[in-house]
Amino acid sequence: MLIRGNTVAAVALLLGWLASPQVLAQDQVAYDLVQDTTVRVMEVVVAADDYVESDPERYYSQIQDLLDPLIDFRGFARSVMGPYASSERYRSLDEAGRKQLAADLDRFTAVMRESLVRTYSKGLLAFGGSRIELVLPEGEAAGDAKSTRLSVRQLIYADNPKPYVVMYQMGRDKSGDWKLRNVIIESVNLGAIYKDQFLASAREQAGNINAVIDSWTIVVVDVES
Numbered sequence: 001m002l003i004r005g006n007t008v009a010a011v012a013l014l015l016g017w018l019a020s021p022q023v024l025a026q027d028q029v030a031y032d033l034v035q036d037t038t039v040r041v042m043e044v045v046v047a048a049d050d051y052v053e054s055d056p057e058r059y060y061s062q063i064q065d066l067l068d069p070l071i072d073f074r075g076f077a078r079s080v081m082g083p084y085a086s087s088e089r090y091r092s093l094d095e096a097g098r099k100q101l102a103a104d105l106d107r108f109t110a111v112m113r114e115s116l117v118r119t120y121s122k123g124l125l126a127f128g129g130s131r132i133e134l135v136l137p138e139g140e141a142a143g144d145a146k147s148t149r150l151s152v153r154q155l156i157y158a159d160n161p162k163p164y165v166v167m168y169q170m171g172r173d174k175s176g177d178w179k180l181r182n183v184i185i186e187s188v189n190l191g192a193i194y195k196d197q198f199l200a201s202a203r204e205q206a207g208n209i210n211a212v213i214d215s216w217t218i219v220v221v222d223v224e225s
Helices: 005-017 030-048 056-067 073-085 087-092 095-125 190-204 209-214
Strands: 131-135 149-157 164-172 178-185
Touching: 030 056, 030 095, 030 131, 030 149, 056 095, 073 087, 073 095, 073 190, 087 095, 095 209, 178 190, 190 209
Parallel strands: none
Antiparallel strands: 131 149, 149 164, 164 178
């Protein structure tokens, strides 16, 4: 089985987003959130092997059920849109412009939600049975309740003896809950990749956000193993 870089990127980002304190006890640290949620996700992936070819929608639905209450799709979409959905831009607009911006963000959120879930669901299938380990970097205390930032290193052992290395950059929000801030896969910064894709498309479309959304597809990220 050959694991391509875009599959790794898809799975890594998905597992990172799933590391949400909405699922588990609020006092669990980032490490535990990633660890426990990875187990839950991979259970679905393994079970899907028996039916996914004949009923892929059933599999997508199960992954969607996991994602909907956990991922801040709107927040992610806003981050990807960068300056086109920034607070500064919002404040600079009149009432009509703000309504249009909100509508654009809503539409892009829906597009991102569907494309991400299907792309990542397909990518997850390649990792059924793979060994996944989590390691806290030296100097970062997993149990320190006062920590506001934490990086969790994930090792994914696929077909190669050398694992893929994924870094989950976590941070606490104002409520003290852990949230994923970014994912770095083999030195590839996924947050930056998607944002660059949106901005490049916006330039090509002369700032026509509707055209950007209409043509949006998840960029293929190739990661060297």
